Amino acid sequence: MAFSRRLDVSDLDVALPDDELPDYDAAAAPAYRPEDYDVPLQTYHLRQINRKLQIFVPLGPLPSPSYKVRYNGASRIFSKKPQMELVRCQYANAVEDGAASLCFVNDGPLPWRPRAQFTHFEPGGPKTHAMESRNFSDWTVAFEGTNYVWALEARPISLALSEKATGLVVARFIYSARGTLAKDGAEVGELVIYPDVLSLTMQGVERILGGLLVAVAHMKNMGRHYWNENGPARANSLPREPLAMNNRAASVSYSNV
Numbered sequence: 001m002a003f004s005r006r007l008d009v010s011d012l013d014v015a016l017p018d019d020e021l022p023d024y025d026a027a028a029a030p031a032y033r034p035e036d037y038d039v040p041l042q043t044y045h046l047r048q049i050n051r052k053l054q055i056f057v058p059l060g061p062l063p064s065p066s067y068k069v070r071y072n073g074a075s076r077i078f079s080k081k082p083q084m085e086l087v088r089c090q091y092a093n094a095v096e097d098g099a100a101s102l103c104f105v106n107d108g109p110l111p112w113r114p115r116a117q118f119t120h121f122e123p124g125g126p127k128t129h130a131m132e133s134r135n136f137s138d139w140t141v142a143f144e145g146t147n148y149v150w151a152l153e154a155r156p157i158s159l160a161l162s163e164k165a166t167g168l169v170v171a172r173f174i175y176s177a178r179g180t181l182a183k184d185g186a187e188v189g190e191l192v193i194y195p196d197v198l199s200l201t202m203q204g205v206e207r208i209l210g211g212l213l214v215a216v217a218h219m220k221n222m223g224r225h226y227w228n229e230n231g232p233a234r235a236n237s238l239p240r241e242p243l244a245m246n247n248r249a250a251s252v253s254y255s256n257v
Helices: 034-038 202-221
Strands: 042-050 053-059 066-071 084-090 095-105 115-122 125-132 139-143 146-153 158-163 169-175 187-193
Touching (some): 084 202, 115 202, 125 202, 139 202, 146 202, 158 202, 169 202
Antiparallel strands (some): 042 187, 053 066, 066 084, 095 115, 125 139, 139 146, 146 158, 158 169, 169 187
């Protein structure tokens, strides 16, 4: 009886791979360019339609929704409406969805300071984010355990959102030549959003919009109106780092009107 012989690897005329990884041409590898990280991911223009309505209009290659901002006035005891509403508008199917509701909190603990909260209507259910301003100017907020701050800056006059631990700017709202005095469809300012963990999803972008609305409305409610007299600067001309502290509130244009 003939038995089949066990196959020996040495019988195969195939070269076995060695333990060393193949070389590669470093010149052919894609180059990392830090400047790409400074290019805005998304841009929105905030327009003042009338006293109670604003619209965030997207500008850029991404298919992003626009957002209406409805102002319902100060909270009343018997009113269930929030002071502000952020409404997502999908013009492709003419659908409007509530994205967030925002209001200021006047009965917080001592010491008293400006406080606000916005409830974001997320896929997993609504989530409320608390905000506060210890210096009556900059607003802090935490998302998923990470602390952020909306800070007032100057030259140009703007509000910058940055992560407190790193200082890297995630978004910047630059006031227009009319700023918060804009009306009849004029532009209030331009919001630029940079690549970041927070900004890579629509949920994160809406959190950015909600925090910005609190900061802008707070300044306006205090009678502090901001604009850039020589016109707004372009986003690509500004660094992602916060502007120098000595460039801040001292050079801000404001008016009690």
